[in-house]
Amino acid sequence: MSNQKTQPPSAPSAGGLRIGMLGLYGMPMPELHFTGFETAFGEIAPRLVEKGHEVTIYCRRAHFPRHLRRPAWKGVRLVYVPSPGGKNFSGILATLFSAIHALVVGRYQLFFFVNVGMGHHAALCRFFGKKVVMNVDGIDWKRAKWGRLARAYFLSAARSAIRFCNVLITDADVMHKFYLTEFGKETSMIAYGAYVETSTNPSLIEQFGVAPDGYYLIASRLIPENHADLIVEGFLQSGTKRKLVIAGGANYDSPFHRRLNSLATDAVIFTGHVHDQNVIKELHCNCFAYLHGHSVGGTNPSLLKAMGYGNCIAALDTPFNREVLADTGVFFSRDAADVASRLKEFEENPALVSRLRGMGPERIVLEYTWPKIADQYDVLFRQVVAGTA
Structure with a gap:
């Protein structure tokens, strides 16, 4: 089965474009790990460079210590812009500075933005x-984690992006249909990628007091819409003798996290945010099953990662999760008793667990490899610049 070192390269392309990427935290590096978009374009951008493109990623200066402000990484040019404004406004302001720099000195043939919140910048x-592509x-604007003012801003930015961008990209067929139904806007669907990998150092999980196959895993930010x-609750109702490891950062002063802690017993292990990606890999590769509670968004990178690691997966029943998993996992409703039923099903049916573990990697190789995703971006970007998209 393919893995990170042997996944085939993207197909070569003739010529190249000058591409500016705006709205990201920055380029991931060995000493500096990001999640989400940054992980994705840390894979895609270098592959676009290999195809002959000149790619620049704008980075938020505050997230890069001075010694890590490299001028380029993996062939991708890096520009560091101020990012004042704290957690709520740094993205908006940093992207504004990025857009101004790109307009004045960038000479880009294509401006690529991430996140609908940057619609006014686009x-x-x-x-x-x-x-402009976004x-x-x-x-x-529908996410519960944002307040009323923030949701209003996101909706206004979305309308701006819909009106002005040359092309919008959605990451799932369900999201493509949503934009078409709600706004009458056709979008291009390009998902994300993942690697197929296996355990190489299972001793890394010993620090959490667990052994291979002895625990279920949640790996996500601890926010209400991820339903930890x-x-x-379902885990505790199931009566399993296994542990539940929850790997994710949290602000434990919030009402949600107080509730989460009040539910937990000695069988629930909170690791906090795990920075070392080798540890994350081993937690995935050695868990009995991965439990995915994400309820919003399109193609979820965390779910793809779990599939690539060969996890047996139970996921919240949403159109997005069904699209990604297809028949490679099982689903639970927003009912703790249903979660408990899925866990009991795993406990009583080791053949099912084994079968699902083998199906996820096969689906990654078929649908979600990084070379395939990079090829799709390459074709689309060239079409936009040529005026044929």
């Missing part, structure tokens, strides 16, 4: 006649 670049990353509380 409109600014279109005002100056630039070719990956919308879902429907942030629902999963904990």
Whole structure:
């Protein structure tokens, strides 16, 4: 089975474009790990360089210690911009500075934005006649984690992106249909990728007091829309003798995290945020099953990662999760008793667990490899610049 070192390269392309990527935290490096978009374009951008493109990623300076502000990484040029404004406003302000720099000195043939919240920034670049593509990353104005003012801003930014961008990219067929139904906007669907990998150092999980096959795993940010509380309740109701490891950062002063802690017993292990990706890999590769409670967004990178690691997966029943998993996992409703039923099903049916573990990697190789995703971006970007998209 393919893995990170042997996954085939992207197909070569003739010529190249000057591409600016805006809205990211920055480029992942060995000493600096990001999640989400940054992980994705840390894979895609270098592959676009291999195809002959000149790619620049704008990075938020505050997230890069001075000694890590490299001028380039894996052939991708890096520009560091100020990112004031704290957690709530740094993205908006940093992307504004990025857009100004890109317009004044960038000379890019294509401006690529991530996150629908940057829709007004994209409109600014279109005002100056630039070719603009945006990956919308879902429907942030519907997310419970944002307040009323933030949701109103996201909706206004989405309308701006829909009106002005040359092309919008969605990451799932369900999201493509949502934009078409709600806004009458056709989008290009390009998902994300993952690697197929296996355990190489299982001793790394010993620090959490667990052994291979002796625990279920949640690996996500601990926010209400990821439903860790629902999963904990179902886990406890199932009567399993296994542990539940929850790998994810959290602000334990919030009401949600107080509730999560109140539900937990000695069988529930909170690791906090795990920075070492080798540890994350081993937690995945050695778990009995992975429990995925994400309820929003399109193609979820965490779910793809779990599939690539060969996890037996039970996921919250949403159209997005069904699209990604297809028949390679089982699903539970927003009912703790249903979660408990799925866990009992795993406990009583080792053949099912074994079969699901083998199906996830096969689906990754078929549908979600990074070379395939990079090829799709390459074709789309060239079409946009040529005026044929």
